Amino acid sequence: MPSADEVKSRIESAIPGAQADVETADEVHFSARVRASAFDGLTRVQQHRLVMDVFQGELGGAIHALELKTEVS
Amino acid sequence: MSDNQIRDAIAEAIADNDIILFMKGTPDRPACGFSARTVAMLQALETPFTAVDILPDPRIRQELSAISNWPTIPQLFHKGELVGGCDIVTEMYESGELASTLGVEAPSDAPAGADPAPAPLGIENRLG
Numbered sequence: 001m002p003s004a005d006e007v008k009s010r011i012e013s014a015i016p017g018a019q020a021d022v023e024t025a026d027e028v029h030f031s032a033r034v035r036a037s038a039f040d041g042l043t044r045v046q047q048h049r050l051v052m053d054v055f056q057g058e059l060g061g062a063i064h065a066l067e068l069k070t071e072v073s
Numbered sequence: 074m075s076d077n078q079i080r081d082a083i084a085e086a087i088a089d090n091d092i093i094l095f096m097k098g099t100p101d102r103p104a105c106g107f108s109a110r111t112v113a114m115l116q117a118l119e120t121p122f123t124a125v126d127i128l129p130d131p132r133i134r135q136e137l138s139a140i141s142n143w144p145t146i147p148q149l150f151h152k153g154e155l156v157g158g159c160d161i162v163t164e165m166y167e168s169g170e171l172a173s174t175l176g177v178e179a180p181s182d183a184p185a186g187a188d189p190a191p192a193p194l195g196i197e198n199r200l201g
Contacts, residue, residue: 048158
């Protein structure tokens with residue numbers, strides 16, 4: 001089971017310039033607020049895809065849910 | 074139905090319905106909190122929408138995600154385009170953007186920033 005810190009560092013290392021605040025109560029449901037300059041010019045759907053792509057097959061598996069809020073930094 | 078037929082049927086449903094929600098369960102009996110929240114927001118906008126329950130056959134979700142390149146459920150489409158999942162729909166509902174994207178008037182009793190939950194209770198007045 002990934003920890004909040006693990007999810008945070010995976011997002012930050014996968015998306016250049018990203019800053020993530022990640023919370024989890026149970027290490028299966030996560031809530032993340034991600035700010036990244038890489039989001040500039042992208043639609044929300046594209047921004048979310050960038051983050052979800054970091055976890056590919058794990059969403060719905062080890063990570064049951066990732067609640068996401070993205071912002072351009 | 075083969076996987077390809079399922080994929081074609083999903084693509085056709087997305088093309089043929091202006092507002093279509095793929096969800097777990099039905100609007101009357103949502104089977105997941107995220108699907109329930111998304112239904113409640115659409116209902117609050119009083120816009121008609123088509124709903125597809127993805128639970129009866131696991132291939133529906135598999136083929137839907139292959140088409141949309143989106144891993145999670147629910148998924149809301151407007152005029153063939155993926156609007157987003159529950160988080161994006163919530164953000165857009167709160168900012169008033171969902172109403173304008175879907176081309177509906179935001180209801181006067183649910184201004185931007187209003188809490189979309191809980192779903193309308195449908196309380197009947199039996200006192201009179």
